[in-house]
Amino acid sequence: WRVALLEGGGHEFTPRSQQLYTCTSTGLEMYAHETRLRYLGGTSNHWAGRCRPFTASDFAVPPPVDVPGWPISYSDIEPYLAGAMDIVDLPQGAQFHAINEGLDGGEFEADRFLLSPPTRFAQKYASALEDTPGLDVFINCNCVDLLFDEGAGRLQAVLVSDYDGKRQQVKARNYILAMGAIENARQLLNSGSLAAAGVMRKDGLTGRCFMEHLNIDMGTFILKSGEGTDPRQYFTTDAFVAEYQAGKGNVQAAVLxxxxxxxxxxxxxxxxxxxxxxxxxxxxxxxxxxxxxxxxGVISTLIEQFPNAQSRISLLDERDELDVAKVNVNWVLSDHDRHTIKCIGSELAKQFAATGLGFVKLNDFVYDTSLPLKLSPHAHHMGTTRMAASAETGVVDADCKVFGTDNLYVAGSSVFATGGASNPTMPLLQFALRLAEHLDQKLRLQHGAAA
Structure with a gap:
């Protein structure tokens, strides 16, 4: 097949490209401008490399909120784990393993993960991007509009611009937005033709249910004499989630x-x-x-945030230098999220004491939910084009195709219906491989027509 890869940035970081990611924030501070990188290879250029896949319960257990969970099961993405591991240079057959023992109470098991070198995609795939037959890569090629043909129900072109304002339409049989959770939503919301056709509705979920992973300063701990000071990483069990009706969480306890x-x-x-x-x-x-x-002894976390329609990306009246509407990020938590934080902190403190490991002093805001929460983001942007069974509860279907279109797809963690407490890189790569297979089958059914 013939594929065109349109990269908004260049081969290297430039302030001019990066400033197009500038956005405002009216919710919790989440540093959207600093944490994303806008050049070839994207945010993999400063990715830390931690890999942990989703598990079956991420798909099987719906969130205790007013939006549904996944419309697919874990078995739908499991076959693509080996391919995702290969992309980030994890050895085939390697097991996601723990660095410590779990806690005996049944609420926390030892976390299991692997570390990529980490892989820098632009460097690893430089030769492939240059030499692969049928693949054309265009840099400094910025998407400024999605042109939808309402009569045909298809995207007819992508309007692109360079930094001098020269514009051109790019046409294909199928289109994939793979820009990250903020930009994927921004481009969909910015399209006047998608809005006019009713594909993007004001009461729809595009841009909504923005999720992050919560890095909470839980408090401090003192180890019992004789206990080793190596870092410990724990992960909530399915039994914990069921008992407390709470989200999942990774907890790291480390002595500085x-x-x-x-x-x-x-x-x-x-x-x-x-x-x-x-x-x-x-x-x-x-x-x-x-x-x-x-x-x-300090305790940090990577805690699941439940989908929440009030946590959202929305367009501003102000436009950037390419005449694309800028966005505001309103990152907010719900009472369900505060409940998760409280349960994880309280149960961890109990388990440290009960097992004789040591003693935990929680910060007041962990158990007193009336106090302002002190947290920082993990730069894991998810959920703004969530996968669902229908347009009433999401933006893309089980094949990552935008509802109401025949040929517009979305890739990346913006399609996550829930975020779990796993780093998003591994599952988003599994979804990307699954989408690639779907499009290959679709094109073959269309009598092998060129993409």
């Missing part, structure tokens, strides 16, 4: 060997923060900077 500092002034901050730790006044200057001292 040194003060953690970053940025241009890291050396100065490192000196001052170590001095504060030595003087025992670190807790008294939290209004200036919050940090942990060497020897402190």
């Amino acid at each position: 060997a040194d003060v953690q500092t970053y940025g241009r002034t890291a050396e100065v901050k490192h000196f001052l923060e170590n001095l504060a730790c030595e003087m025992g006044v670190s807790s008294k200057i939290e209004f200036v900077a919050k940090f942990s001292c060497p020897g402190d």
Whole structure:
């Protein structure tokens, strides 16, 4: 088949390309501009490499909210795990393994994961992008509109622009948006022809149910004398989820060997923060900077956020230099999410004490849900074009095709109906491979017509 890959950025990072990702935020702070990279290879250019696939329960257990879970089962993506592992350079047959024992109470098992080198897609596939017959790669080629033919029920072209404002239509039999959860929703919402045809409705779910993984500063812990200080990673069991009607979560408990500092002034901050730790006044200057001292046991998380229609991407009246509407991200949590955080924190503290591992001091906002929550995002953007059984509850169908169209598809974690507590790279690659197979079969049924 013939394939055209349209990349909005170039071969390297440029401020001009990156600024097209600038957006506003009216909800929780989530650093959307800094965490995404807009050049060939995308955000894989600074991906950390942690890989953990979804499990059967991610698909089988619906979220306790007013939108449904997945319209497919785990078995629909499981066959593509080996291919996804190959893409990110994980050895074939390698088992997702734990680095520690689980907790005995039944609520937390040892987390199982693998680490990619990590793979930088542009570098790994440079030769393939250059030499593959039938593949044409266009850089600095920005999508500025999706042109939909209402009568035919098909996308007829993508309107693209370079940075000098030169525009051109690109036509194909099938189209895939693979721009990340914010940009996928932005492009769909920005299309006037999709809106005029009723494919993108004001009361629809495009842009809604934006999800992140929650990195909560749960508190601190002290290990019992004799316990090893290596990091421990735990994952909530299906029994925990069922008992508490809560989301899933990964919890990491680590004893710091040194003060953690970053940025241009890291050396100065490192000196001052170590001095504060030595003087025992670190807790008294939290209004200036919050940090942990060497020897402190800190608890961080990667916790599931349930789909929530009020957490959303929406268009602004302001437009960027290519005349595409800018977006606002309103990242908000629900009471269900606070319940999950409270249950994970409380149960972890109980299990540390019950097993004799140590003692946990939770931050007040973990168990007192009336207090403002202190958290940071993991830059795992999900859910804005969620998969569903119908347009009433989602944006794409089980084949990742946009409802109301015959040839417009979406790839990436924006199609996630729920986010679980697994890093999204592995499952989104499984979905991409599944979509590629679907399109190959579709084209073959169309008598081998060129894509």
